[in-house]
Amino acid sequence: MNDKGVFKMAKVSGADIGIDLGTANVLVYVSGKGIVLEEPSVVAIDNKTNEILAVGKEAKRMIGRTPANISAIRPLRDGVISDYNTTEKMLKYFVEKIVEKKGFGKIVMPRIMVCVPTGVTEVEKRAVEDATKQAGAREVYVIEEPIAAAIGAGIEIGEPSGNMIIDIGGGTVDIAVISLGGAVVSDSIKMGGDKFDDAITKYMKKQHNLIIGERTAEKVKMEIGSAFKREEEKFMKVTGRNQITGLPCTVEISSAETLEALDECVEQIVVTTHSVLEKTPPELAADISESGIVMTGGGSLLYGLDKKIEQRTGIKVRIADNPLSCVATGTGAALSSLDVLKTGGSFKSMPSEDK
Template identity: 75%
Template sequence: MARADIGIDLGTANVIVYVSGKGIVLEEPSVVAIDKKTKSVLAVGEEARRMIGKTPGHICAIRPLREGVISDYDVTEKMLKYFIDKIAGKKGFGKFFMPRIMVCVPTGVTEVEKRAVEEASKEAGAREVYIIEEPIAAAIGAGIDISQPNGNMVIDIGGGTTDIAVISLGGAVVSESIKVGGDRFDEAIVRYIKKQHNILIGERTAERIKIEVGSAFKTDDNKTMKITGRNLVTGLPVSIMIDSKEALEAIDECAEQIVAVAHSVLERTPPEIAADISDTGIIMTGGGALLRGLDKRIEDRTGIKVTIAEQPLSCVAKGTGSALSSLDVLETGGAFRRK
């Protein structure tokens, strides 16, 4: 019987899977397409994401995770089972593949939400399930030795949440999670375009704006792009140009919330650990870390150097998988829960 350890970054926007000895083996959107008539799964991942906003009435493309937690248990279970089966088939683990799985969750989730993740993972085929908080996993994935008595600060910005933690001796000394992430940035852009231009755009167009011209810090580099949406007066498609200045105006409030929480966490950090962070700096991980200028904005407010981790999108998944080899250290620090 083949055995393996799997780390799963069960994100609001993407599911990233790490397998011990093999690295990242799967990275797909957290989207499932369901036939409402038969209740059957039609597509999962990237194939399902392409259906968002384009499905007929009887097909529903849904995201079963909202703001970092499971909003639809049954669909999440089906999605996890699909991905685990896909890995088992691709990697030749064998018919009786039953892995140990470490799944990350946002800081501060409730016991009920943790149990939902555990049960969904067990139903999907896990032999043993462990739960770890996202900033701890992100720190491990970014190459930080969290077992040492040194203070490190991690800001992990995902699709549904931003998790900020000060870590030392295998656990979080101070931490906070807010329900602001990539999705909130997208929603803010949709609202801004609707209010300022009287045009309705979809979430995929909003995401393109965020990635291509988005900025969280004032800059002289004003990028522009052409977008198409539906004019709310005529009902017809119309194209306009959007620039970085408008994108900043759209997402400014969301970016400020993240910066304010980072500042608040630092204020609550013990002096000795704060001194360590002042020396080592702040590490940013997650897809949101790639938003242009957000690192500079946090650095400007806190006065502490901010570094974006190498491969920030996969840090949490890597850390989640690697954490299974150091369970004792993490359990001592209170960083994970054993099921």
């Protein structure tokens, strides 16, 4: 990554690749090079020809601004594939973007490790495997998100001690207690950044009669969104369409209002965390009490969410360094720890038939 925080594109040849196939963003990690790609999980499609017009950042700019013949869609919802064909094309686009081509344009196929939320069905897992294979993988491995997040956060998951991880992505919150390379207790809820945005959108409509788009809701969340009362109130002007007059309108909202808007979402995360702790074996619970809880994912950056969980559980909570890239980094690094993960039952492999 350069000094401006922009990921440099890197061409690779046959190297191991880790993919964080997220609801909001796709991050790609390449062994020896780190994170080489970070793009929104958005695809713009021509409805008449079914042709892909744009992928990633370019496609995200089109959300809410496309004519009738173009759709800007998210092919993943709640952490799983909702549109298989579009996901496959998106993955292929990203893989080809970073993998070096040789000879007659044939891709030197890499090994790819891709993450999935805890508790996905075998059908959902198979869809991820197949889409990744079709994107150009020599071998495909699937790993659970909290395991990958823990590895990316620098936790020694192979040790016989309990570590608790809360990964808050765009579509799911994955919570797990990890020991000896596997999840001892885990849970996953369809909650995350997208639900935060939806909650803000509904609040603005109900309290201010203002209809706003998802990009505006996301901006509100990032700038003044709160899960815990701020010492100093923050304010922001929000522009949308008044649902009574139908005309553009601007209102000023406070961080206290976002606290109210997000209360139900935050409460669900706290309750699920408490539930996982209740099911944790006593020895591992003692370890967690000493080492604390680690939070990863973009949702962990919501102001005060760590404080809220710490207040309710009585256990110290810390946000990992580079929380946005922990899952991708851990997913890529996991390929060098297959023996440990296999022992813990944390991944499944699927060799390509085209070797």
